Amino acid sequence: MIRKTHMTLLFFTGLMLSSITHAAIMFIDLNDFFADPSVAVSADGSMATLTEDPALFSVLLSNDPGLGDPNVIIPEENTLLRFDYDFTEAADEDNEFGAFISDATTGLSLGPNFEFFIDTSSAGTVSFNLTPLTALTLGLQFELNAGFTDTSFDSSLVIENVQLVSVSEPSTICLLLAALMALKAIRRKKPS
Structure with a gap:
């Protein structure tokens, strides 16, 4: 017995x-990204702050391998892309925060499963499952879009802890x- x-x-x-399950985490250095003048990236590349710029409709922080930027993402099986954000929209403004995975050849978004857009102040964590894109070379873009009626240009966006997470099943x-x-x-x- x-x-x-x-x-x-x-x-x-x-x-x-x-x-x-076991997870391996690889942080992505935001210093390797193209950044518009109103984007401030921390020295260690772990965080970036995008602020509205009256001269630009969209403030960008992007890494597009098709334009010669370093390859950001070549996912393996069971890989997630994850990042934290804090979007603060100015009062009475109509702004939008967007993030998407792009194709290295065209620079275009790979579709709704690999996009995140929000037009109200919020904070949180976004996660994209990259398993369907295994072995492809991908880009990543963050954007802060101004509204057509903006007058104050006081909205801001903080991106941090951008990482690839490989999860073994x-x-x-x-x-x-x-x-x-x-x-x-x-x-x-x-x-x-």
Whole structure:
């Protein structure tokens, strides 16, 4: 009875351990990006502040491999792109914060699954699943767009902690083998 309990305990411990996912994080240096004059990037490249500029409709922070910028993203399987943002829209203004993954050849957005746009003050974390884009060379663009009726140009956007996160999934084969070994051990101890 004690041995059966130990085997059952070992089985469930193995099952729990094998279901733990591991994540590898690679931070993206925003100093490698093209930045409009009203964009301030921290010395370590972990944060950028975009402020409205009356001379520009869109203030950009972008990395476009098609224009010769360093390759930002070449995702592997189970890769996420994640970043934090804090968008502060000036009172009575009509501004928009946008972020999107772009194709290295065309520079265009890869579609709604790889875009984030918001037109009200907010803060949070955005995450794109890049698995469908595995092995492609991609760009990344952040933009602060002015509204057509803006007069104060006081909106701002902070981007930080831009990172690629590779998540390794638990192995289904390991789970199956652990279950079979446990069943075999339990069956061996069963009285005839």
